[in-house]
């Protein structure tokens with residue numbers, strides 16, 4: 631898909647001001663470099679909660695992007711036969727949408743561990759090994775970001791198990807990484823996402839909002855630079871579009887990291903709009919990796935001079951929080967009656983409010 635990017639001047643002047651984090655020297659024997667990168671990340675995550683990640687080393691995502699229209703152009707019956715059971719049990723893997731092709735829809739591929747082994751459509755099976763390798767690359771980069779976050783948060787080396795100490799480092803660099811092990815049960819998934827082309831009239835009826843304001847539920851979200859502009863980030867009281875950066879990942883912090891840092895890392899609200907200007911009539915695709923903490927991780931504070939020890943505790947595990955939010959999200963799609971829809975909306979809003987209020991936003995609907 632090639633898109634002539636033609637933004638109107640108003641959009642171009644109001645891009646969200648996001649920090650770029652460059653991972654070029656993150657690996658190897660570059661402790662000082664690593665600390666410098668962590669400084670950039672700190673500025674981004676203590677502030678906007680969103681950042682642009684470059685030199686991440688993940689292969690070109692073209693093959694993965696080519697799966698989006700294939701898996702989401704299956705027949706309604708076929709898509710619904712792979713429907714996620716999220717509204718019942720919080721398992722987000724599989725197809726999410728109404729099957730019609732007229733609304734936002736996605737296919738989530740979960741972790742490659744027995745708990746998430748499921749039947750898949752032919753096109754996913756055909757590329758299964760590539761999807762697995764790609765997802766593992768995403769997981770590896772997500773861990774690099776978490777190592778940098780542990781440095782940014784100055785988690786003291788004394789908090790490490792001895793086998794995980796980094797010689798000479800004053801910080802427990804692997805502390806947050808270790809809450810996200812590849813082999814553990816968690817809701818990590820790679821998402822193939824499609825926004826169908828919608829007429830200006832239909833979009834106008836919902837104030838041009840295609841995905842309402844929300845925060846993400848897990849730890850870190852990494853988007854493979856969707857080319858069609860539509861994502862907006864809330865920066866103080868202004869919604870601003872995110873400018874595409876070829877080859878980069880658009881990343882944001884999720885609720886889990888906000889909880890375990892007592893709101894120091896920001897799970898920032900964002901939403902998806904009708905693309906501006908000439909882009910409005912285009913179908914939009916997105917490829918997203920959602921990184922999540924191991925289900926059993928408690929949402930308590932990490933040791934850090936920046937974190938109030940008592941702030942994070944909400945009496946839930948990361949898995950319980952994510953499952954609640956995923957259930958509330960998908961129930962809104964699955965409800966049949968107006969009454970059920972109202973209930974589902976209320977449940978969803980109540981959970982979203984927990985996060986917003988910790989950042990001083992009373993309610994999303996007030997924005």
Ligand SMILES: O=C(O)CCC(=O)C(=O)O
Nearest residue numbers: 846856860861900902916
């Ligand atoms: O498509 C996008 O740009 C953002 C999607 C999103 O926010 C989400 O799936 O959580």
Ligand SMILES: [Fe+2]
Nearest residue numbers: 844845846900
């Ligand atoms: Fe999101």
